[in-house]
Amino acid sequence: MSSDLTEAAVRALPIRSAADPGDRRDRLEEDVIALFDEFRDPLLRYLSSVGMAFPDCEDVIQEAFIALFRHLHHGKSHDNLRGWLFRVAHNLALKRQYRTRRDLEVPTEPGAENSAIDPAPSPEDQAAYSQTRLRLLAVVEALPEQDRRCLFLRAEGLRYREIAGILDMSLGAVSLSLTRSLVRVARRAKQCNL
Amino acid sequence: MKHKDPHLSDQDLLLDVDGEHSAHDEKRVRAHLKACWRCRVRRDELENAISDFVHFHHGQFEAKSPPPDGPRALLKAQLAQLASAEPSQPSSWFALIHRLRWSLAISTCGVLALGLFLSHPVRHGALRPQAAIISIPDSRLTPGAALLVDQRHVCTEPNIKNKSVPVALQRKVLQEYGIEGVEPRAYEIDYLITPALGGADDIHNLWPQSHSATTWNADVKDALEDHLREMVCTGNLDLTEAQQEIASNWIAAYKKYFHTDRPLPEVR
Numbered sequence: 001m002s003s004d005l006t007e008a009a010v011r012a013l014p015i016r017s018a019a020d021p022g023d024r025r026d027r028l029e030e031d032v033i034a035l036f037d038e039f040r041d042p043l044l045r046y047l048s049s050v051g052m053a054f055p056d057c058e059d060v061i062q063e064a065f066i067a068l069f070r071h072l073h074h075g076k077s078h079d080n081l082r083g084w085l086f087r088v089a090h091n092l093a094l095k096r097q098y099r100t101r102r103d104l105e106v107p108t109e110p111g112a113e114n115s116a117i118d119p120a121p122s123p124e125d126q127a128a129y130s131q132t133r134l135r136l137l138a139v140v141e142a143l144p145e146q147d148r149r150c151l152f153l154r155a156e157g158l159r160y161r162e163i164a165g166i167l168d169m170s171l172g173a174v175s176l177s178l179t180r181s182l183v184r185v186a187r188r189a190k191q192c193n194l
Numbered sequence: 195m196k197h198k199d200p201h202l203s204d205q206d207l208l209l210d211v212d213g214e215h216s217a218h219d220e221k222r223v224r225a226h227l228k229a230c231w232r233c234r235v236r237r238d239e240l241e242n243a244i245s246d247f248v249h250f251h252h253g254q255f256e257a258k259s260p261p262p263d264g265p266r267a268l269l270k271a272q273l274a275q276l277a278s279a280e281p282s283q284p285s286s287w288f289a290l291i292h293r294l295r296w297s298l299a300i301s302t303c304g305v306l307a308l309g310l311f312l313s314h315p316v317r318h319g320a321l322r323p324q325a326a327i328i329s330i331p332d333s334r335l336t337p338g339a340a341l342l343v344d345q346r347h348v349c350t351e352p353n354i355k356n357k358s359v360p361v362a363l364q365r366k367v368l369q370e371y372g373i374e375g376v377e378p379r380a381y382e383i384d385y386l387i388t389p390a391l392g393g394a395d396d397i398h399n400l401w402p403q404s405h406s407a408t409t410w411n412a413d414v415k416d417a418l419e420d421h422l423r424e425m426v427c428t429g430n431l432d433l434t435e436a437q438q439e440i441a442s443n444w445i446a447a448y449k450k451y452f453h454t455d456r457p458l459p460e461v462r
Contacts, residue, residue, distance in 0.1 A: 029273045036269055040262055045255045054258075058265050062334070065269055069276060136250050155251050160214050175214070179205040186243035 025073075032069045036061075039082060042156040043089050049152040050145070052093055060096060064089040083162040086153065090166050139188045143181050150177040202226055207237045211244070272333055275443050329410040330445060331386055331401030335370050338386045338441025339399040349427035353390045353420070359383045359400060367400045382412055386444070387437050388419040391426065410445050414457040418448045425451075 040061060047057040067088050068081065140148065146167065153163045160174045169177070202210075202223060209215045210223045227234055359367075364383040373381065381402035387393030403412050422440065425431035439447040449455055 025277045029270070029277060032273060033266070033270060036266060037262075040265065041255075041259070044259060045251070048255065048259075049251070054260055058260070059334070062265065062269055062272065066272060066276065069273055133250055136246065137254075140247070140250075151247070152251070154212075155248055160212070175205055175209060178212075179208050182208060182240055182243050182247070183204050185247050186239050189243055189246050190239070 028069065028072055032065055032072070035068065035081060035085070036065050039085055043085065046086065046152050046156055047089060047093050050093070050149055052097070056096060057093075060089055060092045063092050080162070083158065083165065086156070086158060086162070087166045090149075135188055135191075136185065139184050140181075143184070147177045147181045150174055151181045154178055201230065202233045202236075204236070204240065207233065207240055211237065211241055268333075271442065275330060275333060278443055278446050329404070330443060332371065333442075335398075336386050336401040337398055338437065339394040339396040340387050340392045340437045341394050343392045345426055345429075345433045348390070348392050348423070348433060351390070353423060357385070357389045357395075359385075359395075363395075363397060363400065366397060368402055370397070371402050373402060384412060384415070387441055388423075390419060390423050391436055391440065392433060393437070409457060410448075414448060415444055417458075418444060418451065421451055422447070 043061050043064070044054070044057050047060060048054060052060070064085055068085060071084070072078065140151070143151065146169070149167055150163055150169075153166060154160075158166070160171050160178075163169070163174045164171050167174070206215075206219075206223055210220065210227070215223060227237065367383050368381065381404055383400050384403040385393045386399050386401055389395075393399050403415070418440070422431060422436040426433050426436050439450070448457070452458055
């Protein structure tokens with residue numbers, strides 16, 4: 001599982017400095033937009049994978065980038081902004097999901113949040129996806145929620161330490177969770193001869 | 195005696211694939227892999243599972259994901275609005291506050307004690323949460339909404355400044371802004387695009403303007419609205435442009451059209 005973003009690139013995100021406050025603000029806006037261009041898709045992919053509808057994902061991403069602007073505007077750390085963005089977006093998404101469930105006052109069954117955004121495939125989708133792909137989907141959807149989150153974060157290139165920080169788990173637990181999930185995927189792939 | 199499996203575990207293999215082993219463990223695992231075909235095959239199986247999963251995951255997303263242009267433009271607009279509302283150099287303020295923290299702490303305690311005395315419930319009957327000062331509406335909740343009317347229609351209608359908003363709609367606006375438990379009179383539910391410039395009776399055009407705002411308050415906004423209406427009706431400004439200026443950031447519009455960084459004294 002590899003990512004285009006190396007650790008070095010993540011650490012060297014180009015937040016520039018400027019002497020003039022107006023210039024500094026303009027550059028900060030440009031930098032935040034550049035980060036949006038780079039991380040919007042990975043964030044959207046992660047949030048939608050863990051059960052949010054696309055419009056909600058977009059709202060959460062907007063909030064996360066506004067928080068990032070404030071974070072940088074207040075002179076706070078520029079280290080590992082990718083990890084920072086994923087952590088903030090993850091927490092905002094949890095809050096939003098909690099609020100939605102509370103407002104609706106409808107008990108949510110496990111996996112129900114996923115079905116809201118990812119309904120049973122339409123006939124067109126079914127034609128587009130092979131049977132084996134659907135089986136892989138079934139394996140991933142059957143994983144416990146925390147294992148799915150780990151897997152999707154890793155798929156976006158986050159390192160074990162970053163995942164542990166975002167999901168508030170130990171490094172060992174992240175490693176075990178990923179192994180558990182991938183062993184299941186590998187078993188199913190072998191059965192289907194993917 | 196417990197039998198020890200001589201082969202590497204799946205967890206070890208995955209840690210190796212992901213480059214997450216310590217230097218010592220990496221050396222041990224690599225030495226084993228060089229000698230053991232079975233573990234090499236298993237490692238390949240795990241790598242293939244990752245590859246299958248990533249193709250499936252990305253393929254599924256690419257088929258459904260919405261384009262980024264709209265959200266990108268929205269973020270740009272929000273950042274521009276935020277940048278004009280935020281103080282320009284907070285870092286230096288933080289540094290100053292850091293240097294003077296003890297003197298500030300002592301003064302703050304004094305001010306708080308005085309404040310507590312003055313605002314004691316015995317003096318005012320009851321304690322209420324303080325109303326937050328909102329000078330610029332949240333563009334996600336209040337992007338502005340206008341009727342499909344032209345300049346001639348707007349300019350023949352009377353200049354209505356304070357068209358009343360139904361109470362139920364007022365409550366909904368406060369609720370959307372998460373304002374609870376404060377004195378309702380602390381806010382005026384105001385039109386972002388004034389009806390005098392074709393603004394609509396729509397929740398997307400309403401926001402809670404704080405009465406406690408001392409600088410950029412409702413009177414200042416009224417002055418801007420009058421000025422823009424005059425420009426529109428004398429043919430010096432396009433109606434749509436006036437609506438857009440006021441909806442995107444009315445404070446910035448005020449600065450632009452009155453050529454000032456502060457509200458002019460006669461309108462405060």
